[in-house]
Amino acid sequence: MDRKAYIAEQKEKRGRKTVLVFPIHYPREVLTALNVLGVEIWGPPGFPRAPASTHLQPFICGIAHNILAFIMAGKADVVDGILCPHTCDSLQMLASLLPDFKLTDKPCFRFRHPKGKSPDSKSARGFYKAELKGLLDKLEPFFGRPSEAELQKAIGLHLEADELKLKLLDQRAYFTTNDRAFYEVLRAGEYLWVEDHIAMMKKLLESKSPEPVEKRKPIMVSGIVPEPMDILDAINNAGAFAAADDFAAISRRIAMKRPNPDSDPLDALTDMFFARRGCTTLGTELEERANLLLKLAKSRDCRGLLIYNVKFCEPEAFYVPDTQDIFKKAGIPSLYMETELEAEFSGQASTRLEAFIEMLEQPS
Amino acid sequence: MTISRQLQYALIKNVAAPLLVKTDAWKSARSFRAKKDKPNPPFGPRLESYIKLKELMLEHYFTGRYADGAVPVAWITSGSPVELLRPFGFHIVYPENHAALCAVRRRAKDLCVHAENEGFCRDLCSYARTDFGSVMSGQTPVGRVPKPDLLVTCTNICQTALAWYKVLARKFNVPLYVFDTPFIYGEGEEHDVDYIVAQFHELIEMCEKVTGRKLDQKQLTYHTQLGCECSKAWGKVLDLCRNRPAPMTTFDAFIYIGPIVAMRGLPECLSFYKFLHDELQDRVSRGIGAIQNERYRLLWDNLPIWFAIRDLSTAFAQGGFNFVCSTYTNAWAETAHHFDPNDVYRSSAKLYSRIILNRDLRNKADLILKLCRDFQCDGAVLHSDRSCKPYSVGQYNLADILNREHGIKTMILEADHGDPRSYSPEQGELRVKAFMETFQ
Ligand code: SF4
Ligand code: SF4
Numbered sequence: 001m002d003r004k005a006y007i008a009e010q011k012e013k014r015g016r017k018t019v020l021v022f023p024i025h026y027p028r029e030v031l032t033a034l035n036v037l038g039v040e041i042w043g044p045p046g047f048p049r050a051p052a053s054t055h056l057q058p059f060i061c062g063i064a065h066n067i068l069a070f071i072m073a074g075k076a077d078v079v080d081g082i083l084c085p086h087t088c089d090s091l092q093m094l095a096s097l098l099p100d101f102k103l104t105d106k107p108c109f110r111f112r113h114p115k116g117k118s119p120d121s122k123s124a125r126g127f128y129k130a131e132l133k134g135l136l137d138k139l140e141p142f143f144g145r146p147s148e149a150e151l152q153k154a155i156g157l158h159l160e161a162d163e164l165k166l167k168l169l170d171q172r173a174y175f176t177t178n179d180r181a182f183y184e185v186l187r188a189g190e191y192l193w194v195e196d197h198i199a200m201m202k203k204l205l206e207s208k209s210p211e212p213v214e215k216r217k218p219i220m221v222s223g224i225v226p227e228p229m230d231i232l233d234a235i236n237n238a239g240a241f242a243a244a245d246d247f248a249a250i251s252r253r254i255a256m257k258r259p260n261p262d263s264d265p266l267d268a269l270t271d272m273f274f275a276r277r278g279c280t281t282l283g284t285e286l287e288e289r290a291n292l293l294l295k296l297a298k299s300r301d302c303r304g305l306l307i308y309n310v311k312f313c314e315p316e317a318f319y320v321p322d323t324q325d326i327f328k329k330a331g332i333p334s335l336y337m338e339t340e341l342e343a344e345f346s347g348q349a350s351t352r353l354e355a356f357i358e359m360l361e362q363p364s
Numbered sequence: 365m366t367i368s369r370q371l372q373y374a375l376i377k378n379v380a381a382p383l384l385v386k387t388d389a390w391k392s393a394r395s396f397r398a399k400k401d402k403p404n405p406p407f408g409p410r411l412e413s414y415i416k417l418k419e420l421m422l423e424h425y426f427t428g429r430y431a432d433g434a435v436p437v438a439w440i441t442s443g444s445p446v447e448l449l450r451p452f453g454f455h456i457v458y459p460e461n462h463a464a465l466c467a468v469r470r471r472a473k474d475l476c477v478h479a480e481n482e483g484f485c486r487d488l489c490s491y492a493r494t495d496f497g498s499v500m501s502g503q504t505p506v507g508r509v510p511k512p513d514l515l516v517t518c519t520n521i522c523q524t525a526l527a528w529y530k531v532l533a534r535k536f537n538v539p540l541y542v543f544d545t546p547f548i549y550g551e552g553e554e555h556d557v558d559y560i561v562a563q564f565h566e567l568i569e570m571c572e573k574v575t576g577r578k579l580d581q582k583q584l585t586y587h588t589q590l591g592c593e594c595s596k597a598w599g600k601v602l603d604l605c606r607n608r609p610a611p612m613t614t615f616d617a618f619i620y621i622g623p624i625v626a627m628r629g630l631p632e633c634l635s636f637y638k639f640l641h642d643e644l645q646d647r648v649s650r651g652i653g654a655i656q657n658e659r660y661r662l663l664w665d666n667l668p669i670w671f672a673i674r675d676l677s678t679a680f681a682q683g684g685f686n687f688v689c690s691t692y693t694n695a696w697a698e699t700a701h702h703f704d705p706n707d708v709y710r711s712s713a714k715l716y717s718r719i720i721l722n723r724d725l726r727n728k729a730d731l732i733l734k735l736c737r738d739f740q741c742d743g744a745v746l747h748s749d750r751s752c753k754p755y756s757v758g759q760y761n762l763a764d765i766l767n768r769e770h771g772i773k774t775m776i777l778e779a780d781h782g783d784p785r786s787y788s789p790e791q792g793e794l795r796v797k798a799f800m801e802t803f804q
Contacts, residue, residue, distance in 0.1 A: 054760060055760055055761060056757060057750075057756055057760075059750045059756075086546075089524060089753045089754040092754065093725070093753070093754060093758060094757065096549065096725040096758065097758050100724055101758070101761040110549050112547060114544055114559075115519050115523060115526055115542065116519070116526050116542030121566075122562070123566060126555075127558075127559035130555035130558070130559075131555070134553060280527065283523070283526045283527065283530065285533075286530045287534050311487065312487050314488055314524050315527055317488055318488060318492075318528065318531055319527065319530075320483060321483030322531060325483075336483075
């Protein structure tokens with residue numbers, strides 16, 4: 001079932017309203033607790049951009065352009081609101097542009113999170129919790145207010161989903177499926193109701209082989225989002241597979257530690273936010289992040305690192321040279337590629353990728 | 365800190381720098397006197413304040429060369445709460461200010477290329493690339509930039525500055541404090557202020573750790589108060605351009621902005637702006653304009669195109685167009701009114717978080733309209749700055765509003781504040797000409 005039909009079905013059969021969500025970090029649990037379907041929009045590639053270009057300069061990334069084009073084409077008319085996490089300079093401004101210049105008549109809920117703060121920063125934790133409260137207040141007139149039990153239940157469901165995601169990622173080499181199909185399951189949570197997503201991931205998990213089956217070269221993939229998803233086919237066709245993931249759309253959003261089960265829900269959500277692996281858009285410490293990635297890459301025997309960045313994405317691009325440097329020193333070669341989020345993965349990009357993968361060592 | 369470095373620094377600061385500055389000032393004064401009464405078309409007479417500015421900046425950068433190892437050195441972003449660092453005796457370096465200087469002196473391109481060769485993507489802000497290029501190559505037009513003991517970045521200007529300083533922290537292996545000022549939609553929230561106030565205390569703690577000194581509260585009050593007075597004095601300077609003809613162009617103001625960025629909270633900054641104010645006031649009372657024939661008045665939005673200031677100011681002045689205000693120069697004056705000496709922390713939290721770059725586009729539209737009204741602008745030039753996304757997004761719509769709803773003619777000028785490779789002077793000139801023709 002495609003997204004549109006799924007959203008319509010959710011509305012009809014479950015009475016679920018829909019909120020369109022900008023990337024990247026936001027408390028999905030709050031929407032679930034409100035019985036609201038969150039549908040993330042990562043700038044669907046290939047969308048005609050012309051109408052957005054009269055509002056955004058060409059040096060703003062493809063995700064922002066595509067989001068705006070999508071909304072301006074009326075594709076978001078079915079939603080009941082737009083949630084805009086404070087991800088980067090471009091999305092921060094888009095979150096202002098939309099309502100301030102009346103490019104949408106949907107209510108826009110802005111959600112800010114702390115930047116560049118360590119998990120033990122009291123001030124940052126206090127701010128995050130206050131923002132959660134603020135978000136609940138802003139959503140209330142449109143969707144009501146969730147009870148504590150509803151919030152707890154939603155937290156439990158998303159923790160379960162995150163654990164499944166981690167399990168799948170950890171055991172990627174045990175699946176015969178290709179990367180595209182594997183990532184399609186992981187990414188389905190961008191629009192599926194959490195329980196449906198859990199069911200889908202469980203199903204995939206059941207197909208796990210008893211022994212590792214992947215014979216291709218293991219690599220680590222990093223970036224904002226694997227779009228267009230042809231990139232994954234290109235990796236497979238060139239003789240490698242995504243053995244370790246560091247996409248912001250996927251593993252950077254997983255809480256690596258469970259919160260204390262007795263915590264009040266907002267405290268638990270705060271713990272979960274600060275328990276994420278770290279992300280360029282959160283201003284995570286550079287060396288710490290790169291070392292963490294290195295550890296993960298080594299644990300999966302990765303032969304190379306592919307950084308697949310969205311063109312004009314500054315937060316991500318700043319981290320690249322140091323990350324590559326740290327990997328190089330550890331003997332892991334890397335390749336930096338950019339995507340404009342066009343409909344297709346270019347032939348030239350394929351050739352570069354092939355050349356890179358070709359020179360990587362075969363796993364023993 | 366070593367005693368020999370401290371002695372050397374004291375000698376430089378108290379003897380060599382003043383001597384150098386005096387000699388330079390004497391030379392400049394002589395050349396100024398020679399040119400003073402000579403025609404300077406299409407501009408009005410030269411300002412003596414420029415000599416003072418040169419003295420101030422020369423001293424700042426010259427003493428800076430010897431600062432590390434003698435006094436604590438902090439590198440900070442332009443929007444950081446510098447007043448908090450003053451009581452600890454830091455020598456302050458503003459990489460943005462330094463990068464702007466590199467651009468004015470046409471050194472930025474090579475530094476950017478150096479950074480790019482080290483893997484930094486060309487789409488990153490050119491201030492950051494210039495800074496990386498300078499750090500990695502050791503090249504600078506100011507002789508030498510002292511190494512930092514502390515880095516402070518503040519998200520009130522952008523999140524670019526956050527990632528930029530993360531890179532610096534690794535390069536220098538020194539502590540970094542991220543001063544996080546949540547972006548303000550509408551009027552902001554009380555918990556934003558709580559968050560910022562808590563961070564003032566964290567930053568003070570970090571300064572105490574780095575310098576081994578305890579905060580002197582009296583000194584803090586003194587410098588915050590002074591910082592606020594500096595901003596107000598700068599605001600008064602800018603306000604003089606409400607007069608017709610305006611005694612200063614915005615292009616001049618881009619140059620005179622140096623002290624309010626780099627020396628806020630210091631007495632020499634305040635006295636400089638008083639001097640500049642008096643000189644401009646004198647021009648106003650004598651009806652002297654910054655350009656000879658002010659026919660139209662314009663607003664500038666976004667950062668200057670540092671490497672093209674001279675060419676652009678001449679082209680506009682020749683057509684009788686004077687830039688009388690800008691959102692950029694205004695940014696260092698616009699929030700000073702929030703300061704309350706009886707509630708230093710909470711009022712400073714507002715002062716630092718409510719600047720144009722940290723607020724939504726509704727606020728920016730209102731501000732531009734107010735400036736256009738107050739300064740009686742006939743048109744506006746919006747510099748769409750490839751490097752600065754937070755400042756540039758929304759300009760297409762703003763231009764439309766100004767044009768259609770308020771009859772203010774606008775032009776979007778695509779360029780970059782620091783990297784000349786992203787600006788075509790020929791095309792720029794054609795666009796400027798075409799824009800000016802619409803006023804005939
Ligand atoms: S790709 Fe980068 S710049 Fe674009 S929206 Fe995502 S985080 Fe922001
Ligand atoms: S020019 Fe813009 S992007 Fe660059 S540091 Fe300044 S505010 Fe940030």
